[in-house]
Amino acid sequence: MAVAAPTQTMNNVEAVRATLYEALKADPRTIVLGEDVGARGNVFLITKGFIEEFGPERIVDTPLAEASIVGIAVGMAMEGLRPIAEIQFADFIYPAFNQIVGEAAKTRYRSNGDYTCPLVIRTPYGGGVRGALSHSVSIEALFYHVPGLKIVAPSFPADIKGLLTSAIEDPDPVLFLEHKRTYRLVKGEVPTGRYTIPIGKADVKRAGDQLTVVSYGLYVHQALDAAARLEGDGMSIEVIDLRSIRPMDKGTILESIRKTRKLLIVHEDNKFGGIGAEIAAMVAEEAFFDLDAPIRRLCGPDVPAMGYAAPLEEEFMISTEQMAETMRELVRF
Amino acid sequence: MAVAAPTQTMNNVEAVRATLYEALKADPRTIVLGEDVGARGNVFLITKGFIEEFGPERIVDTPLAEASIVGIAVGMAMEGLRPIAEIQFADFIYPAFNQIVGEAAKTRYRSNGDYTCPLVIRTPYGGGVRGALSHSVSIEALFYHVPGLKIVAPSFPADIKGLLTSAIEDPDPVLFLEHKRTYRLVKGEVPTGRYTIPIGKADVKRAGDQLTVVSYGLYVHQALDAAARLEGDGMSIEVIDLRSIRPMDKGTILESIRKTRKLLIVHEDNKFGGIGAEIAAMVAEEAFFDLDAPIRRLCGPDVPAMGYAAPLEEEFMISTEQMAETMRELVRF
């Protein structure tokens, strides 16, 4: 990552917005399409003003039909454009599943490289915003099993910019996940000018030697808070922000585990069959004798979704206290 | 499992067929719907003759539209029927993803039990039949993360009958996976008369004490062959047929591991994020100190699908020799 000063302070919405803006400026092949991305400027105002500047041919308000949003973007990509499709909320991506899994992810493969599909699908996911059953889901585990797709889920403004730039320039389809709770909550320094962060590289956001915590999305921020609290108790915890979910960064995880000899995986998505399952399985296969404790997963409960009522949402979400408590247990194990 | 003599020899197609037939006979609320299930009797002839006996109102040839096949079945189920929807090949289930994951699996939850969705979705999956990119896929890992769904994948005729009966009587949606390569390949004794096998119970198909092999589908049969071969070399291998993928049977797996102290998971589906990931993760969390070797997964390669050409398909599929070889390595570990 070639990060040069100077930087600018931004929140996550601004980071997405600035990156899209620069991509649109830089390359006329870039097209943004989705529901309400035009005059409305996206429901989170990420593309606000874009239609005025780039015109309705490049900032395309689509009909209400997700399968075609992705499917048409696939066709654009096959024909040489660089579409950035938006699914308004990740919960609405299910109707586009066929186009993502059956088509975008298989275009290069089935044509043996004759056609490619350089496509980005952006979508806000995750809870903590009172989004109830259909505006809160995590979707990464429904897609990370799919060869041909890439998935990134950065949650710091600088990572968002670097990874979204990489995603847009990637020659293959990338699912770009934005945790909506972090949109305005998380602020940080973002280098000005164009730079990329390679897809597939995790980032050690905090170094430590007693426990490795692997997370992504909103929970990275809470995990960092929890680790900071435990520092006071003399505990040294390493926090890895996965950032990329497919491909995932084996090296960074294994290197950390060989140092800390303990692993905790934390994610908001349901536990059963979630991302943590693959991480734990990989570690159980490749670093079995490096571990001094069972691999723990602290994840969302295995229920269909968080409810609208505050107590239901709170019960679903993992608190920083819970994270700290589990970390403490593991350090002491 | 209350299995009473006498029995009848059947292959897997016949077991599905016989079970559907009995369900249709027993309960007028039962409806079979899907593409070409009527006069054609399904592309594998599973429902051959049903339309003549039960009429086109109960054996419904639908238009070519998978989302609605499942979605309409959801509505039927909410209104008190017992629909058994068919997706002609598992590869065509992607367009129905929204109705399965977003709707069927959440009906009971979102209405807090006011409405339920007793629905079976049957579909043939898997390779080894020269089905190429779009008639060979495994789909279980795209669904097993979803709370509210149940998934079964039996591969012996007697298990098919017992589990399909359970699925049809289940008050919740069940995805019923039939490995198409086993359809005519696998024969076995099936008890006559109605019986059920509980969803969520694995079955030890072969007892052994040096290695636990967990598998399902076509590969259970190969794993059994491999284990039989290794018996000659004095190796004692336990083979567990998962049969149910959600819920999965922790007790049977852990009990076996505590005896054998080694685990090999074998499945046809891609490795990354497959069913084996969750099994390995569960074991790494709950039976860490019972293991004497790293948990191994022997799975399909992480490519979008097997190709049409025989060498591509063969390269994708795991041979019985490969299984035996991996078992041998683990026993000797």
Place this chain on the structure above:
Amino acid sequence: MAKAIESPSFERYGLDDDRLRWMLRNMHLQRTLDNRGFQLNRQGKIPFATGSEGHEGIHAGAAVAFSRGKDVLVPYYRDIGLCLGIGMDPLEALLSMFARGADRSGGRQFPNHFTSKAIGMLSISSIIAAHCPHAVGVAYAMKYRKETDRAVLCCFGDGATSEGEWHESVNFAAVHRLPIVFLCENNEWAISTPRERQMAIADVVQKAAGYGIPGVIVEGADPLAVYKTVKDALDRARSGGGPTLVEAKCYRFLSHTTDDDDRTYRSREEIEKHRHLDPVPRFERLLIECGIVTDEGIAEIKKEVLAQVNEVTDRAEAMPFPAPQELYTNVYEGTHEPWL
């Protein structure tokens, strides 16, 4: 556009005065509840609300056409008036807004995603058009069981007709001539997307031709016309005539939801231009002109409705949230652990 009403000889399609007053009351109840939602949201008491101002005529008319205890409603998320009109207690609307434990979804669903098997009202998700195939499945069950006194009323917006699942649903219902009425509440907008970017046709009913079913346009601001049109379509459905696509023209006067700000995409003038389509004053005028209510009568209705809404607001607010443990119930019948 609406027919001019000049004398008491208006077409009431056999509805008696009480029924007409009931309809007006339903429209006021809906509007008052909507206002209450926006108000509670502004007060920070609830995180979210949806308004249906402009849709009241459709809801009141369709509700009267609906046969209680027989028909099944598969509502859209904007159908609060219709849900109330077929028998839902106004308290339910507030329980849903406040996400209380006594809400029928246990405080799980977003506001306006009602359910009640008891009154024949299906539970829907927020996924646009995903409820349409369910409606078709219900209609299939009715036809299969030869329940010829029943039909399904399936509602959705103009935007929803772009979804593939909508298309598949209507097609299947048409092929099987199912007892179902597809009621499109065309309010010209789907959040910020106007009709002309949603479809290349002037009227949603033009889509009916592709399915081989009749399509009828009705002025949504006229609850009586809506009643007649939906009733005819339901009757036709019940008597084996198959589905009908009814397009009720209306206008969405408020922002999409409390999370939306429609000033970003449409002018105040455009909204005012449509003000004559507001069904509430129109229906009031009609009933006054026909001597069915008086100004005082209307004031009385409003007062009474407000009192009722106040009362249910207070009652709902006083009720407890669901317990956190409720998160884990009703995943399946019985246990829900994926590892048994």
Place this chain on the structure above:
Amino acid sequence: MAKAIESPSFERYGLDDDRLRWMLRNMHLQRTLDNRGFQLNRQGKIPFATGSEGHEGIHAGAAVAFSRGKDVLVPYYRDIGLCLGIGMDPLEALLSMFARGADRSGGRQFPNHFTSKAIGMLSISSIIAAHCPHAVGVAYAMKYRKETDRAVLCCFGDGATSEGEWHESVNFAAVHRLPIVFLCENNEWAISTPRERQMAIADVVQKAAGYGIPGVIVEGADPLAVYKTVKDALDRARSGGGPTLVEAKCYRFLSHTTDDDDRTYRSREEIEKHRHLDPVPRFERLLIECGIVTDEGIAEIKKEVLAQVNEVTDRAEAMPFPAPQELYTNVYEGTHEPWL
């Protein structure tokens, strides 16, 4: 139904004699290749084949309307004649049947799932209608780049029009007036499902009304009429007139594929009743009557086509399968391991 042809003053729409003979040859080539596929399957040399007998007129006509090097074809899996007609080498058809490594998909795809970026022919999956949005995306790119000499030809069957993705595709193309022609090859069947269980309309073109685009029916057994209709639609598309839905009526004379047995769901009589729709003898008769070919000329074409098909069969058969390691290539650009 087809117009009667009585004199040489038939409508040839400016196509010269060579072109007409080329069209006939294309139709024979297609049929001979189809037969070869079924034959190889019976011989146990290939596991699977698809036939398009009955579709040849559509393919020959549409192929001539297609502008090579400009237009893009998004074919259906039954479009072997059309793919050949726009420039695909017949060897490719055999490489695909034999799943040889030199096949453009590297032996990955099922037969008849051709691809060639070089000649403007998109790679499709076997998932019915999933290619339709891709076609729309390509048309969008053309319009966006103001390439007014280009258009997209998107083909599919009658069954495909039931899929939600088909609906969404046509709707989007209509809203944006994209340069695309939707060509439905209506052969009355979708595997065993006849038209009347697929849709409640007599003609697929009735669906055009719902999208606000023109719909035209053409007799698929008449390659000249198909040429004219598809050419007009493509010209209209290129000149900014937006999409057209063309319905070419035809009949599927063979089983769906070699895996199917149509005797389970339709009678031999029903097939024979449609025999007059066989485009090959019809077009032969026409060209003979018009003095464009002779019986001997046709025999010559057949002989020549057979020789060519024999030659490519032998060549393809002699070529090697892909190496097993080819399974792992072209998953992504560069490495494909999910764990880096």
